[in-house]
Amino acid sequence: xxxxxxxxxxxxxxxxxxxxxxxxxxxxxxxxxxxxxxxxxxxxxxxxxxxxxxxxxxxxxxxxxxxxxxxxxxxxxxxxxxxxxxxxxxxxxxxxxxxxxxxxxxxxxxxxxxxxxxxxxxxxxxxxxxxxxxxxxxxxxxxxxxxxxxxxxxxxxxxxxxxxxxxxxxxxxxxxxxxxxxxxxxxxxxxxxxxxxxxxxxxxxxxxxxxxxxxxxxxxxxxxxxxxxxxxxxxxxxxxxxxxxxxxxxxxxxxxxxxxxxxxxxxxxxxxxxxxxxxxxxxxxxxxxxxxxxxxxxxxxxxxxxxxxxxxxxxx
Ligand SMILES: [Zn+2]
Ligand SMILES: [Zn+2]
Numbered sequence: 001x002x003x004x005x006x007x008x009x010x011x012x013x014x015x016x017x018x019x020x021x022x023x024x025x026x027x028x029x030x031x032x033x034x035x036x037x038x039x040x041x042x043x044x045x046x047x048x049x050x051x052x053x054x055x056x057x058x059x060x061x062x063x064x065x066x067x068x069x070x071x072x073x074x075x076x077x078x079x080x081x082x083x084x085x086x087x088x089x090x091x092x093x094x095x096x097x098x099x100x101x102x103x104x105x106x107x108x109x110x111x112x113x114x115x116x117x118x119x120x121x122x123x124x125x126x127x128x129x130x131x132x133x134x135x136x137x138x139x140x141x142x143x144x145x146x147x148x149x150x151x152x153x154x155x156x157x158x159x160x161x162x163x164x165x166x167x168x169x170x171x172x173x174x175x176x177x178x179x180x181x182x183x184x185x186x187x188x189x190x191x192x193x194x195x196x197x198x199x200x201x202x203x204x205x206x207x208x209x210x211x212x213x214x215x216x217x218x219x220x221x222x223x224x225x226x227x228x229x230x231x232x233x234x235x236x237x238x239x240x241x242x243x244x245x246x247x248x249x250x251x252x253x254x255x256x257x258x259x260x261x262x263x264x265x266x267x268x269x270x271x272x273x274x275x276x277x278x279x280x281x282x283x284x285x286x287x288x289x290x291x292x293x294x295x296x297x298x299x300x301x302x303x304x305x306x307x308x309x310x311x312x313x314x315x316x
Pocket of ligand 2: 079080082084085086093094095096097
């Protein structure tokens, strides 16, 4: 079967690979559409998370269960079910956490074997909406980690996670939302999704700031520009460092929270929100173009208006 494989050496290749067999407790899913994520870029650039080449990437996908024909969205986070985090309902923090498309074969392929418990019915969604479940769930989790905001909030970055956080904030009726990004085209998408203020940089006083970029400077902005007593929720993983002065964090009792992934319940909840999602910022290409597009993304050659890239693997 066809697959887009991380082959090491900062490259992906379109390859013919063996079709998977489903072991006990798993089913085969025929992939319909799969999203490319910043995480995929990090893997290929040999940053975190680490994947063993050769690895078929892709953790944001929708497909058909081959045993029943049902349209399903795959929750890519696999947990052991036995450790302390799993016992607390926080499977995303499992000590033996694995991610489909990172640690085992993912959705940039015709077929994937998936544990039955990680399948969620796709409901009344388009393929583009369905393949957005992972970023929307990530946004939902970030929202839930912060105090439920009363006053102004800010989202740093209008990439797919930033726009997903914005979508969730709007869904929960949060008002006075500022979104920052260096790209005017991305900020236009943020305004279309309901951002009240859009700007290149952050100005003002905020209850919560969500950093979906994760550079040293956006982390500093998030932690130091929330009001005293406010919370910075760090989602973006761009840089490895968290460098900032301690004074304002301690003296202003500012809270810094890391946010990773989502719980299984949040993933299901996010799937329920998908029919409302405007996917005007999702750009879909046929799989045949995937290797070229992926390489263009890696080299920064894609126009910024293509916030989210998805591959069409097969027709429904
Ligand atoms: Zn992702
Ligand atoms: Zn566990």
